[in-house]
Amino acid sequence: MNDADAHSSAGLLEISGLEIGTSSTRLVHGVDLQIGRGERVGLIGESGSGKSLTLLAAMGLLPENLKVSGSVRLDGEGELLGASERRMASVRGSRMSMVFQEPMTALNPLMRVGEQIAEIIRLHQGVKGQPLQTQVLELLDSVKVPDPARAERAYPHELSGGQRQRIVLAMAMANQPDLLLADEPTTALDVTVQKQVLELMGDQVRQAGSSLLFITHDLGVVASICDRVLIMRHGRIVESGPLQTVFSDPQHPYTRGLLAASALETDQQTGRLMTVGAVGQEGRQQGGPGQSGLGQTGPQQEQTGPQQEQAGPASGAAPHEVSSEEPQTFDQAAIFNQTDAEPLLAVREVRRTYGRAGLFGGGRQVQALRGVSFDVRAGQRFGIVGESGCGKSTLLRILTGLDEATSGSVEVSGQEILGKKERQLRWLREAVQIVFQDPMGSLDPRMRIEDVVAEPLRGASREERRSRVEALLEEVGLPRRAADRCPHEFSGGQRQRIAIARALITRPKILMADEAVSALDVSVRAQVLNLLDDLVRDYDLTMLFVSHDLQVVRHACDTVAVMNAGQIVECGPADVLFAQPQHSYTASLLESIPRVAG
C-alpha cells in the first residue's frame, strides 16, 4: 500500500492551529492535520473527541453557534476558513465531498434517489437531460446498486441502509472530488454490509485518485481502509503516524488503552477487560463526570479469577450444533443447547409472524421467527448474535413477555409464559429483567434516579427503598448521591450502569441484555462489560446477551447461538464456534469483522 511519507510533499488539505469552541468552552484545541494527494488518513476518537467538528470545519458546515479559528487550506483554493458562502458552496461537492454516518436520514425522503444524485452533477458540471441521466445510471452501477434503472426511480425509504449508503457515496464521488470526507460512514451498518461498503469506498477513492479523511471510533475499520492514522482525544491529536507503526507500537497511553479496549484484550492476571483508564492513567479524565475509571471501583474485584475458569462449569458440556444449510428445515427444527436436566429457560418452536390484513385485502406478512428452539441452563451466559432483521430482538421481546409469539412455547423455570395475561406474569417481571440498547432513551427523563431504580419495588418503605437503591448504585460503580439526580446529568456509560441497577433491584434470575453495550464508546464498553461480568457472578445470574457484535458476544458469553432470517443456524461454546464455524453464514459473519492487526 501507499507509504505515508511519500505524500507529504504534495499537500492537498492543510489544517493548522484549528480551534473550535462555544462562547464558554473550547472543544477543539489547536489541531494540525495534513493530507497529501491520494493519501488515506484515519481520524480516530471516541464521542466528544472533536473529530466530527474538525471535519465539519473543513467543509465549512459547523453549526452557527460555534466559533472557529486557525487555518484550513485546500490546494488551489487557498484559505477556506472565513471564505464566503458562495465560494465554499462551489468547493463543496466538487473538490471536497462528504459521506455521513446515518444513511437512513442523510437523503431527502421526498425526492427520488436519481434526482438527488443528478442534482450534485448538475450543480457543478452543468450537465442536463439525457447525458445527465446516463451519468446517474453509470454512477449507480459503479457503486454496485442492484438494478440501477429501478433504484434511480426509487425513494430512499424503499432502499436498505447499505444501499442508501451506496447512494450517498455515489453522490459524494459524482464529481470526482480531490478529497472525500467520511464521518463514521459504516457505523450504522451490519458487519457484512460494512465490509462491502468499505471495499467499495476504497475502490472508488483509488479509481478517482481522491484523498480520504475517514473518521471513526472503530480501529478495525480504519485498519482496513487507511494508511495513516491520527488519534484524537478531548479536542487534541495525541498521536499520529503510519497505521502499522501506531497500531503495533503505540506511544501514547491513550492509544494503547484504546487499542486494548477495542480488541477486548484481557488482563493476563485478572482475566478482566483492559479499560482505557487502566492502561493509560493520565491523571486527567475529562469525559463525563466520573465516567472513566469507574470500572475499577466495582465491589469484590479481588475475587476475580481468570475468565475461562468461571465460564468453565457452565459451558463445559455444551455441544456444538449446526442446522442444515438447506433452507427448508422448518418442519423439524433442532433444539439447540438441549439439556437433560431441567433448563432455566426452555424455548420450543417459537414462531412470530408480523403482518396485517388490509382493509381491502392484500395484507403482507413477515416471518420474523421461523421456529426457534433452545435451552438455557441456570448460570449460563448465552449469547445470541445476528444482523439487523434476523429476529433476535423479536425473540428477546417474546422471552420477556413483552410480545406474543404466533406459536410455540417458552418456559421459564418450568412455567409457561406464552399466552398468559399480564396479571399472571408478575413473577416473570421480577425473575427476568432487561437492559436495553439505548441508554439515552430507556430512562424516563423526568424521574430521579432513585425512582427509576426503585420503581419495580412494591410495598417497600421509603428508608428501605433508599438504602437498597444506594447499595445498588454503589455496586454498579456510581456514587450514592446519584440517586437524587436526573438521567440527563449522566453520560451514556453511566446511564447504562443505572439501567443495570434498575434491572437488578428485583434480584432477577435471568438478566437479558439487548445490545446493552452497542451504543457505548469502546473504553466505556470495556468497563460496562467488566461490570456485567462481576454482577452475573455476584448475583448468580443467568445471562442472555443479544448483540450484533460478535467480538463482544465472544467475550461476554460462554455459549453462543447465531441467528439468521428468523432461525438459529449454529450454536455452541463460544471458543469453539468462533474458532471453527461450521455454518457458512457464521463463517461469513466472522470473515466480515474488521481486524486491527492484519
Add this chain to the structure above:
Amino acid sequence: MSTAAVSSAAPRKGADVTMTVLRRIGVFALTVWVASLVVFTLLNVLPGDMARAQLGMNATDADVASFRAEHGLDRPLPVQYFDWITGFLTGDMGISYSSRAPVAPQVFDALQVSLILVGAGILIAVLIALPLGTLAAVRQNKPDGVLLSAVSQAGIAIPNFLAGLLLISIFAVGLGWMPSGGWTAPAEGFGDFLRQLALPALALGLVRGAILSRYTRAAVLDVMRDDFMRTARAKGLMPGAALRRHGLRNALVPVVTVTSVEFSALVIGAVVIETVFVIPGLGSLLMRAVDNRDLIQVQGIVMCVVVLVLLVNLLVDITRTLIDPRLRSAR
C-alpha cells in the same frame, strides 16, 4: 432481501397511490355514516321530544300527536333514520318544523355563503402563515425573526370575535372604509361582495394564520436540523437553495396536517363571526334554527358541517399522500 425491496416497491407506485386514496375514501364514508348515527341519535334519543320541543309546553296531546303524524315522528326510530339519511344523500333534508318549507334549499344557500367565508379565511391564514412562518424560522436569531415570532404569539391569544370587533371598530366605525356587516352575493355586485367579505375573512384568517405560522416556523426549524439538509449543503447548495429544494416540501407535510385541524376550528369560528358581521351563513342559520327549536333543520345543518369537515380532512390526507411517498405504501 434488500434487492427485493427495490424491485417490489418501485413498479407499484401508481397502484400504491390509488390504493391509499381508495382506502382513505372508504374510511371517509365509514366516518360519515358513524357521524350521521351520532347526530341523529343525539337529537332524537336524548331527553326531550321533537314535537314537544317545537310546539311548546302548552300544546295539547292531540296537537302533538298530529304534529308527529305530519312529520312522520310516530314511526320507529330506525325507519326515521333510514328515511332521513337516504333523503340527505339525495339532497332532501326534510320539511322545516317552523317554516314548513323544505330545509335543504335554505341550508344550501347558507352553505355557499359559509364556504366562501371559510375559504377566504383559510386562504388568508395560509398566505400569512407559510411565508411569515418560514421567515421566522430562517431568521430565528435575528431581530426580525424574533419580532415575527412575538407578533404571531400575540395573534394566537386573540379570540376570533374580539378580532372581528376590533376590525369593525377600526375600519368600519373609526375610518369608515368598510361596511360593518351584511352580505351581498358575488353575482349581485362583486365590489360590494369583496368589501363586505374583507373584514370577516380577515377576522377569521388573521388568528388562524398566527397559529398556523407558529406551526410552520416549528416545522421549518425541524427540517433545517435534519441530516439531509446538511447533505444538501455538502453537495454545494447555498443555504437558501437547500431550503427551497429540500427543506420546504418536507416542512409542508406537518403543516398540511395542522391545516386540516385548523380548518375545523375555522368552521366553528365562522359561526361566531357570522353573528358578529350579520352574515347569512350556516352559523346564523344554525342559531336561528336552535332559537326556533327546529330540530330537523339543526340536524341537517350539523350534518352538513360534519360532512364538510370530514371532506376537508379527506382532501388533506390525499394531499399528504401525494407529497410524501412514505405514506403511500400499505405498511
